[in-house]
Amino acid sequence: MSAPVLDVRDLRVRLRTPAGEARVVNGLDYAVHAGETVAVVGESGSGKSVSVLALLGLLPRTATVTGTAQFEGRDLLAMSDAQLRTVRGNGIGMVFQDPMTSLNPVLTVGRQITEGLRAHGELSRRQAAERAAELLADVGLPEPRRALERYPHELSGGMRQRVVIAIALSGEPRLLVADEATTALDVTVQAQILDLVARLQAERGTAVVWITHDLGVVAGTADRVLVMYGGRCVEDGGVDDVFERPAHPYTRGLLGALPARLGAALDSARAPDLVTVPGTPPLPTELPDGCVFWARCPLRSDPRCEHEQPPLAPVGPRGAPPGAPPGALVHRAATWCGEGS
Ligand SMILES: Nc1ncnc2c1ncn2[C@@H]1O[C@H](COP(=O)(O)OP(=O)(O)O)[C@@H](O)[C@H]1O
Ligand SMILES: [Mg+2]
Structure with missing residues (x-):
């Protein structure tokens, strides 16, 4: 397998x-290869947004970020603000x-899209406008x-989001980071955007990190899933392994109700949200010593469980397929549950 487009270590x-x-965020490790989609799931407050904002240098100055995040071989976390902007x-x-x-808010939609397109220097004003409309x-x-x-305020929320997606795709990115990007859109538009992204991935090998709480989106788009809780990855693996044999409580x-719910969701194109687990997640200022999920488990x-943090370790016989490259489709979970059973 070729080198990953994005390789995050101990973030x-x-x-x-x-x-x-x-x-x-407490020690995330994941890699995304060309053409691949990694979905990050977990309920509100689990650190999903902060984990990607950190990669992109978009956190407030009060944040301390450590680890490495190689993008095409260069560490995003070691870049200057100017390099990151580029x-x-x-x-x-x-x-x-x-x-x-x-x-x-003060620039027209056309201006905002064509600026990015023209920055590459190959298109005339007219060609850029043509491409923006496309x-x-x-x-x-x-x-x-x-x-x-039009100006952004003249558009509905859903239309604005589609403009943002168009801008994100206009630079033909090698990596697309989408954080609840289609959550506010209706299912038809969402399906259209997922199709578009899938097409880009097939044509250009775009790597995608897709943060969502929508399991229908995960099932339909992701190759791999990373489940976050309390700022940790509690489980990751190929989407089928994680959905069919979830190992972490x-x-x-x-x-909860999968796969029946999921089947229904895919049939009707209606998206189920994550099932609500009773209780609330731990505050990031008061993380427990043991398993992050202990209090609700x-x-x-x-x-x-209460005192010792379980490491993220391969699950079951399918944990590491023979001959698989390190980190490929390995199914891992951080739990003491089911150990040795
Ligand atoms: N700028 C900030 N300053 C302090 N705490 C923050 C900041 N941004 C997010 N948090 C806290 O970090 C945790 C994770 O937030 P976030 O990454 O937005 O979660 P998610 O995207 O999974 O819902 C939450 O407890 C949130 O309150
Ligand atoms: Mg978020």
Whole structure:
């Protein structure tokens, strides 16, 4: 297998807060190869957004970020602000949940898309406008030519998000980072955007990190899943392994009604959210010593659960397929549950 487009090792993020130091991301390891999609799932507050903002240099200055994040062989975490800005505009495309954070309110949509297109220097103004209209049509915006003349506030939230997605894709990124990018869109538009991204992946080998709480999206798009809880990866692996044989009690909770629910979801194109697990996640200022899920875990039985943090270790006989490259489709979970059974 070729080198990954993105290779994240031991990513940790601490944030200063009035309540003390928050350990928001606690040792993430993952790689995304060309054409591959890694889905990051987990309930609100588990550190998903912070983990990608950290890679892109978009956290407040109160954040301490450690680890490495090689993008095409260069460590994003060691780059200057200027270098990161270049990579963000040209190499990595980003789409966040709130489109207004990405759009400039005083520039027309057309201007914002063509700026990126023309930065590459190959297109005339007219060609760039032409290409911008195509991109807007690709993301399902009605009347794309008219939309080019509009300002962000003149568009609905869903349309703005599609503009942001068009901008993110306009630079032909090798890596697309999408954080709840389609959550606010209706299912038809969402399906259209997922198709578009899949096409780009097939044509250009775009690598994708897709943060979502929508299991229908995960099942339909992801090659691999990373389940986050309390700023840790509690389970990761190939999407089929994780969905069919979830090993961590938290993952089992989230996937509660699967696969029946999932089957229904895919049939009807209606997206199920993660199943609610009773209780609330630990505060990042008060992480437990043992398993992060201990306080809510219905299965805790091992005396180590409370005091000893379980390592992320291969699961079952399919943990490491023979001959698989390190980290490939290995299915891992951080739990004392089921050990030796
Ligand atoms: N700028 C910040 N300063 C302090 N704490 C933050 C900041 N941003 C996020 N957090 C905290 O970090 C934790 C993880 O947040 P986030 O990454 O947004 O979670 P998710 O995206 O999984 O919902 C939460 O407890 C949140 O309150
Ligand atoms: Mg988030």
